[in-house]
Amino acid sequence: MERSDEALLERVARRDDDAFDVLVARYRERAHRIAWSILRNAEDARDLSQEAFIRLYRSAGSFRGSARVSTWFYRILVNLCLDHRRRRRWWDRFVDSGSGAGDTALLDRLPAAGVHPDDDLARGETMSRVWSAVDRLSSHQRAAVVLQLEGLPTSEIAEALGCSEATVRVHLHRALAALRKSLRET
Amino acid sequence: MTARHVDAEVVPYVLGELASEDRARVETHLAACRPCRETAASFRTVLTELVATRAQPPAVHWSRWQAELRRKLDSRLERSRTPPHEREVAGPRHARLGWHAVPLALSGALAAVLLYLAVHGIGQEPRVPQLVGDPRPADLTLDETIAGRRLDMLRHYSVVERLDLLEDLDVIGNLDRLADVKEGRASAMAEG
Numbered sequence: 001m002e003r004s005d006e007a008l009l010e011r012v013a014r015r016d017d018d019a020f021d022v023l024v025a026r027y028r029e030r031a032h033r034i035a036w037s038i039l040r041n042a043e044d045a046r047d048l049s050q051e052a053f054i055r056l057y058r059s060a061g062s063f064r065g066s067a068r069v070s071t072w073f074y075r076i077l078v079n080l081c082l083d084h085r086r087r088r089r090w091w092d093r094f095v096d097s098g099s100g101a102g103d104t105a106l107l108d109r110l111p112a113a114g115v116h117p118d119d120d121l122a123r124g125e126t127m128s129r130v131w132s133a134v135d136r137l138s139s140h141q142r143a144a145v146v147l148q149l150e151g152l153p154t155s156e157i158a159e160a161l162g163c164s165e166a167t168v169r170v171h172l173h174r175a176l177a178a179l180r181k182s183l184r185e186t
Numbered sequence: 187m188t189a190r191h192v193d194a195e196v197v198p199y200v201l202g203e204l205a206s207e208d209r210a211r212v213e214t215h216l217a218a219c220r221p222c223r224e225t226a227a228s229f230r231t232v233l234t235e236l237v238a239t240r241a242q243p244p245a246v247h248w249s250r251w252q253a254e255l256r257r258k259l260d261s262r263l264e265r266s267r268t269p270p271h272e273r274e275v276a277g278p279r280h281a282r283l284g285w286h287a288v289p290l291a292l293s294g295a296l297a298a299v300l301l302y303l304a305v306h307g308i309g310q311e312p313r314v315p316q317l318v319g320d321p322r323p324a325d326l327t328l329d330e331t332i333a334g335r336r337l338d339m340l341r342h343y344s345v346v347e348r349l350d351l352l353e354d355l356d357v358i359g360n361l362d363r364l365a366d367v368k369e370g371r372a373s374a375m376a377e378g
């Protein structure tokens with residue numbers, strides 16, 4: 001049985017639920033991780049990663065094969081996440097600004113995995129600082145960084161974000177410059 | 187060989203995405219140009235830090251997650267098969283909004299304008315805030331003054347009340363969160 005993404009998606013377009021389940025199992029962890037990395041909210045990450053698969057199911061028939069299935073899917077997912085973030089940003093700023101709780105909330109949202117209790121404090125502080133700075137990047141810069149860390153080449157990040165490779169490089173350049181500044185701050 | 191800096195190529199160089207010829211050219215430049223060399227080194231450090239301190243999302247119970255996805259998908263498919271007048275309110279929030287989305291978006295934008303006017307006043311503060319649906323990147327930091335004034339606005343309960351009248355579900359939904367986050371302030375606000 002053909003198990004390539006493209007073949008599976010073709011079957012999904014014919015409403016083959018087994019093929020859909022295989023595709024979901026193949027990409028759900030990564031989709032959830034990307035959504036979470038962009039949104040930093042467990043509930044939103046769950047909802048939007050599921051929503052991306054629902055859209056994949058419903059629009060499988062419109063896939064034209066000009067990109068890889070995975071890239072096409074990441075584009076659906078990232079668009080959903082960026083839209084969501086855009087809609088929430090205004091309100092979040094309003095609620096968090098000046099409350100003094102914003103930084104605490106951010107630290108709460110930073111998950112502990114990757115820094116074990118016996119890791120040194122400095123590592124934890126670096127993590128807070130650099131990832132707090134990631135939180136402050138523009139949505140596209142942040143998405144570019146997240147997708148880069150997922151191991152996507154610039155060409156695929158460009159397709160996922162719907163922009164040119166040169167634009168992705170500009171996003172990454174600016175993001176890295178901003179993050180470098182956060183690392184230098186003490 | 188420092189005549190032309192390699193700013194545009196530092197990122198692809200650090201990511202290892204340059205063809206060998208370009209990589210050699212960039213390396214020659216880096217050997218002779220300290221600023222570009224430092225930029226490349228610092229970008230590499232940042233990437234290393236990001237990878238080393240990268241956090242994993244909270245654990246997910248995947249069979250539960252997938253069952254939930256299946257439920258949502260079935261309900262959405264069911265919805266699309268049911269004539270609009272027979273539909274019950276079901277499915278994810280995005281779907282429930284349906285045709286309400288347009289007036290909601292408009293009322294959201296209006297609410298944002300009202301709040302903007304409440305915070306900044308007419309004819310003051312040339313800086314335009316990020317409004318609902320505004321695609322501009324907004325990595326501006328808020329200064330203390332504006333943050334303080336935004337909080338002051340919370341005390342103008344009439345503004346919040348206005349939002350309620352506009353039936354912006356997003357905003358109303360978030361008022362609960364506001365109450366959680368700012369218990370003290372929220373109760374004061376309700377009294378005020």
Ligand SMILES: [Zn+2]
Binds near residue numbers: 215219
């Ligand atoms: Zn140079």
